[in-house]
Amino acid sequence: MISLLLRDLKLSVRAGGGALIGVLFFMTVVAVIPFGVGPDLNLLSRIGPAIVWIGALLSALLGLDRMFQTDREDGSLDLLLMQEHPLVLTVLVKCMAHWLGNGLPLVIASPLLGLFMNMNELAIGATMLTLLVGTPALTFIGAVGAAVAVALPRGGLLVSILVLPLAIPVLIFGVSASYAAVEDPAPFMPPFLILVAITMFFAVLGPVGAALALKNAGD
Amino acid sequence: MSESLAITKFSDLANPTRFLALAARILPWMASITAILFAIGLYLSFTTEGDYQQGQTVRIMYIHVPAAWLSMMCYTVMAASAIGTLVWRHPLADVSHKAAASLGAAFTLIALATGSLWGKPMWGTWWVWDARLTSVFVLFLMYLGLIALNRAMDDPSRAARVSAVLILVGFVNIPIIKFSVDWWNTLHQPASVVRLDGPTIDPEFLRPLLIMAIAFTLLFFTLHVMAMRNEIWRRRIAAQRRMAARMAGREA
Numbered sequence: 001m002i003s004l005l006l007r008d009l010k011l012s013v014r015a016g017g018g019a020l021i022g023v024l025f026f027m028t029v030v031a032v033i034p035f036g037v038g039p040d041l042n043l044l045s046r047i048g049p050a051i052v053w054i055g056a057l058l059s060a061l062l063g064l065d066r067m068f069q070t071d072r073e074d075g076s077l078d079l080l081l082m083q084e085h086p087l088v089l090t091v092l093v094k095c096m097a098h099w100l101g102n103g104l105p106l107v108i109a110s111p112l113l114g115l116f117m118n119m120n121e122l123a124i125g126a127t128m129l130t131l132l133v134g135t136p137a138l139t140f141i142g143a144v145g146a147a148v149a150v151a152l153p154r155g156g157l158l159v160s161i162l163v164l165p166l167a168i169p170v171l172i173f174g175v176s177a178s179y180a181a182v183e184d185p186a187p188f189m190p191p192f193l194i195l196v197a198i199t200m201f202f203a204v205l206g207p208v209g210a211a212l213a214l215k216n217a218g219d
Numbered sequence: 220m221s222e223s224l225a226i227t228k229f230s231d232l233a234n235p236t237r238f239l240a241l242a243a244r245i246l247p248w249m250a251s252i253t254a255i256l257f258a259i260g261l262y263l264s265f266t267t268e269g270d271y272q273q274g275q276t277v278r279i280m281y282i283h284v285p286a287a288w289l290s291m292m293c294y295t296v297m298a299a300s301a302i303g304t305l306v307w308r309h310p311l312a313d314v315s316h317k318a319a320a321s322l323g324a325a326f327t328l329i330a331l332a333t334g335s336l337w338g339k340p341m342w343g344t345w346w347v348w349d350a351r352l353t354s355v356f357v358l359f360l361m362y363l364g365l366i367a368l369n370r371a372m373d374d375p376s377r378a379a380r381v382s383a384v385l386i387l388v389g390f391v392n393i394p395i396i397k398f399s400v401d402w403w404n405t406l407h408q409p410a411s412v413v414r415l416d417g418p419t420i421d422p423e424f425l426r427p428l429l430i431m432a433i434a435f436t437l438l439f440f441t442l443h444v445m446a447m448r449n450e451i452w453r454r455r456i457a458a459q460r461r462m463a464a465r466m467a468g469r470e471a
């Protein structure tokens with residue numbers, strides 16, 4: 001299991017892995033926003049947490065379709081399916097590796113983008129914290145989509161369409177927790193705890209669903 | 220004893236020919252009962268009194284509410300079929316949830332469109348981003364995604380198994396829709412028909428609403444059986460075409 005984690009991590013970090021491309025895409029999306037809404041710093045600082053969250057969501061979707069597809073292409077997916085560990089565990093480890101490779105860089109890059117958006121320190125910290133808690137949920141939901149579309153030749157766009165509706169609750173509570181930290185009347189903890197709950201819920205449901213789909217997608 | 224009889228009957232239906240025979244027998248009945256109920260329901264909907272506040276626009280409710288109920292029930296039927304696909308490998312379950320997806324999308328679209336038409340005179344806007352509307356819109360997107368996934372795969376049985384997994388994962392949305400009006404304080408009104416302390420809606424409106432709801436449910440099941448029948452025929456034709464092509468290749 002540890003070796004699988006390390007192998008996936010190495011694959012995602014080294015050339016062609018796409019981990020860096022995700023971060024680049026994240027920065028590009030966020031950098032495009034001021035051109036669209038205008039360089040008004042007050043407005044940017046108000047919508048900043050939402051923009052950073054949406055950027056993170058989109059770039060998390062970007063790398064999803066490769067999660068199982070590369071393994072299928074070189075045949076290692078069949079080996080993973082055949083080994084005696086439960087498949088759910090294997091998928092969970094692959095999700096964790098995918099998050100470490102693709103999700104964690106987004107979290108680390110978010111403070112920089114928060115500065116671009118003229119957010120104050122508290123808002124940046126809250127956004128980073130909610131991203132840290134929320135992006136694993138995106139990976140777990142995405143694993144189901146990636147496993148469902150693993151056999152499709154051009155599944156990338158389809159994965160995004162299938163995964164986005166399920167990811168909306170994560171976005172809602174992530175953004176509302178970030179705002180609650182900045183604006184006084186709303187308490188920070190309830191939306192944040194719901195976000196944690198969503199992540200834990202999908203940490204169970206996601207690998208189970210993905211394992212089921214992988215078993216059935218085999219030809 | 221009766222339970223085991225029901226199970227045998229149910230697994231008998233795994234034979235598509237038996238299902239087709241049964242469908243041919245019950246479809247005329249279902250269709251005619253649906254038509255009669257719609258006639259009564261529509262007559263009642265147009266003759267009962269208008270609301271003292273909403274006037275004539277309250278009649279939109281008789282279409283909107285049943286369509287919204289059906290959009291959720293259809294997903295529940297799909298989820299049950301998905302379990303049938305994954306657990307019992309029941310061949311009809313594959314056909315069932317594939318046929319229900321487009322019906323569900325249609326009912327959800329009706330609910331959204333009539334709700335939007337109703338919202339304009341009542342709330343002063345076509346659309347608000349409140350919890351109920353957003354979650355139903357998400358349901359609509361999920362139906363479309365499932366249709367797209369089904370169309371993207373050539374092998375029908377593999378497409379069925381894979382989309383069954385997705386249907387079950389997406390089922391988390393249904394309770395969210397149902398209880399969104401209770402959990403969040405929204406513009407959309409809370410449930411007023413199905414609740415513990417009895418309906419809060421006037422019997423004058425309740426009567427046509429219930430008849431329309433039953434008519435819509437029967438309409439759904441009629442269309443569902445028809446769509447399943449068409450899907451079975453479509454698969455048979457595809458199989459025969461493939462066979463014909465193979466024979467032609469052998470002769471050449």
